[in-house]
Each structure stands twice: as C-alpha cells, then as structure tokens.
Amino acid sequence: MNKLTTIESHFLQQQKLYPEVNHEVTDLLHDVAFAAKLVRREVVRAGLADILGLAGTTNVQGEEVKKLDLFANEKIISAIGQHGRFALMGSEENDSVIVPPKNDTGNYVLLFDPLDGSSNIDVNVSVGTIFSIYRIKSDDPGKASLDDCLQKGAEQIAAGYVIYGSSVVMVYTTGHGVHGFTYDPTIGEFLLSHENIVTPERGKYYSANEGSWHEFNEGTKRFLDYLKEEDKATGRPYSTRYIGSFVADFHRNLLTGGVFIYPATKKHKNGKLRLMYEANPMAFICEQAGGRATDGERRILDIQPEELHQRTPLYIGSKHDVLIAEEFEQGKR
Numbered sequence: 493m494n495k496l497t498t499i500e501s502h503f504l505q506q507q508k509l510y511p512e513v514n515h516e517v518t519d520l521l522h523d524v525a526f527a528a529k530l531v532r533r534e535v536v537r538a539g540l541a542d543i544l545g546l547a548g549t550t551n552v553q554g555e556e557v558k559k560l561d562l563f564a565n566e567k568i569i570s571a572i573g574q575h576g577r578f579a580l581m582g583s584e585e586n587d588s589v590i591v592p593p594k595n596d597t598g599n600y601v602l603l604f605d606p607l608d609g610s611s612n613i614d615v616n617v618s619v620g621t622i623f624s625i626y627r628i629k630s631d632d633p634g635k636a637s638l639d640d641c642l643q644k645g646a647e648q649i650a651a652g653y654v655i656y657g658s659s660v661v662m663v664y665t666t667g668h669g670v671h672g673f674t675y676d677p678t679i680g681e682f683l684l685s686h687e688n689i690v691t692p693e694r695g696k697y698y699s700a701n702e703g704s705w706h707e708f709n710e711g712t713k714r715f716l717d718y719l720k721e722e723d724k725a726t727g728r729p730y731s732t733r734y735i736g737s738f739v740a741d742f743h744r745n746l747l748t749g750g751v752f753i754y755p756a757t758k759k760h761k762n763g764k765l766r767l768m769y770e771a772n773p774m775a776f777i778c779e780q781a782g783g784r785a786t787d788g789e790r791r792i793l794d795i796q797p798e799e800l801h802q803r804t805p806l807y808i809g810s811k812h813d814v815l816i817a818e819e820f821e822q823g824k825r
C-alpha cells in the first residue's frame with residue numbers, strides 16, 4: 493500500500509477501474525473531502541473558537557442543536573453547494589430538502605449528517621460526518637425532488653464518513669471495497685492508510701447503550717446477556733465499548749470486529765438512528781467490508797424510505813454477530 497496516495501488520486505484510480513465511477517462521481521467525492529477539511533479545521537480548535545455549546549435551537553428530530561452542528565452544516569452546504577454538482581441535499585439539521593446555492597449541472601443528491609455524536613462535541617470525544625450519494629432518477633436537475641432523496645440504500649453510488657478523533661480519517665466506498673485515508677495536517681492531504689478494509693467475521697466488542705436496559709425488549713436483553721456469558725469457543729464474553737458517537741463506535745468495530753446495536757426501545761419506538769444519513773451509508777460500507785446491517789429483520793439497504801428523517805432500529809457490524817442478534821430479536825434463540 494503506497495501511503496503517499498492522496499484520496500483525490502485514489503478517486504481517479506477508481507474512475508479508471510470502474511466505468512460507473514465517472515468523473516462526475518469523483519468530482520462529488522472531491523467536494524466532500526474538501527468540506528471535511530473545512531469542518532476538521534474548526535473541530536480541532538473548537539474550544540478556542542467559541543463554537544462549543546448549544547445553538548439555542550431544536551431540529552426536526554426535536555433535539556437541541558449544538559453550535560458545531562450548525563457550523564458543520566453550513567460549511568458543507570456552502571463548500572459543496574458552490575459547485576452546482578448536487579441537485580438537492582438532505583441534512584439532519586434541515587427539516588426539508590435543501591436546494592444548494594448552485595445546482596444547475598447536478599444529477600446527484602447528497603444526504604448527510606453534518607456532525608455525528610453531538611453529545612460528545614463539548615467533551616473532546618470523537619465525532620464525525622456521514623454522507624450518502626445517489627443519482628437522481630431523471631436527467632434534468634431541475635426536475636429533482638424529495639422522491640430522488642428517498643431511494644433505497646442499495647441505490648447509493650457512494651457513501652462514507654469522516655471521524656474527527658485522535659487523528660482525522662475519511663472512509664469511503666463506491667461499491668468497490670472500503671478505503672480509509674488519514675489526514676496529514678502538515679501537507680493538508682488525506683493519505684491512504686487503510687486499503688480494502690475487511691471487517692472480521694466475528695467480533696470481540698459490542699456497542700449498546702445499556703443505560704436503556706429497562707427499555708429494551710426481551711430479545712435484545714437476551715442477546716446482550718449471551719455476549720456476556722463465558723464461552724471461550726465462541727470468543728465470549730465480548731467486551732463492551734460504547735462511545736456514544738455512532739461514527740466512532742462503527743469505525744472501531746469495522747477495524748477490530750464487533751457489533752453496534754441501537755434497537756427499538758420504549759422511548760425510540762423505531763430506534764434512534766436515521767435511515768437516510770446514518771444507517772444507509774454505514775450499511776453500504778459495512779457490507780462492502782464483508783459485514784452485515786439489518787433492522788433486526790430486514791437488510792437496511794432494502795428498506796424503502798418514506799421520510800427524509802425516518803429512524804430505524806439498527807444492528808450493524810461483524811456478520812456472525814449481527815446474525816445472532818437477529819435470531820434473538822426474532823425469538824429464534
């Protein structure tokens with residue numbers, strides 16, 4: 493693996509190898525990588541830049557919005573929207589679809605979570621940005637509508653995330669493997685650091701907010717108890733790891749093996765995470781790395797979306813572990 497490969501040159505390599513990864517797609521990914529650099533610049537000095545704390549507004553999810561949520565949202569919309577390559581955008585922080593400042597040539601839609609892990613922003617714990625790209629159904633950007641945003645996850649043409657942690661890493665897929673790039677601030681480039689990521693078939697970590705134990709259904713409780721039982725032959729007990737930033741929990745499990753679950757609970761009847769800009773992009777990456785992502789019954793990528801901000805229960809990570817979770821959720825174990 494040549495660690496001097498920039499993410500932009502990797503996009504071009506994909507363009508040469510795979511016809512559907514055309515120059516439009518590589519330009520879109522280039523825009524996303526650029527926006528990530530702008531968001532990173534503020535995240536790493538957030539404590540100095542007066543962008544910690546609450547913005548004083550709530551979003552369509554009914555959640556209190558953080559200043560950094562809004563900053564990242566505005567940066568992504570303006571930095572990416574200036575090029576006109578996206579006909580429409582959808583963000584966790586905007587009630588309805590966004591018509592970018594310029595959208596005359598864009599046959600694509602971008603759905604994104606500008607800042608994931610908002611509860612960790614003010615306490616210097618890893619947060620991230622998640623994105624998902626679709627091609628619009630018609631060839632006329634002017635005709636693009638919400639319908640173009642509500643496509644099944646299996647229709648994604650590219651997806652990825654950026655994790656702002658001890659180092660900043662961007663991970664993406666165009667349906668041809670999963671690749672990670674670490675940001676080198678001395679040269680301002682994302683350099684290839686994780687080529688062709690493959691997630692272990694069986695993990696050693698589980699991520700669940702057990703603080704909601706009393707809200708979990710019996711299947712979920714029995715699955716978590718199963719992971720905590722002693723059985724060397726199946727690598728149990730698993731260790732618990734829960735950062736509370738989906739991007740960070742997912743990234744760890746992707747590299748080391750493990751399972752992240754956010755099931756339906758009494759409080760979140762349809763789970764907490766959003767299908768279009770959290771579950772779908774991560775499910776695409778997870779499957780491309782050999783893992784599995786379901787809502788306990790259905791493959792996430794096969795779910796037909798109905799709303800931009802709909803939520804879904806989520807079981808994602810090492811294939812073996814997610815299959816077992818499903819068996820418990822379906823009462824087969």
Ligand SMILES: O=P(O)(O)OC[C@H]1O[C@](O)(COP(=O)(O)O)[C@@H](O)[C@@H]1O
Pocket residue numbers: 555584605607608609610611701736737738739764
């Ligand atoms: O605090 P809880 O209920 O465990 O929820 C944590 C989950 O909520 C999230 O913060 C939701 O995402 P946002 O921060 O983008 O709203 C996930 O990153 C995380 O996995």
Ligand SMILES: [Mg+2]
Pocket residue numbers: 605607608609738770
């Ligand atoms: Mg999120």
Ligand SMILES: [Mg+2]
Pocket residue numbers: 561584605606607608609610
């Ligand atoms: Mg968010």
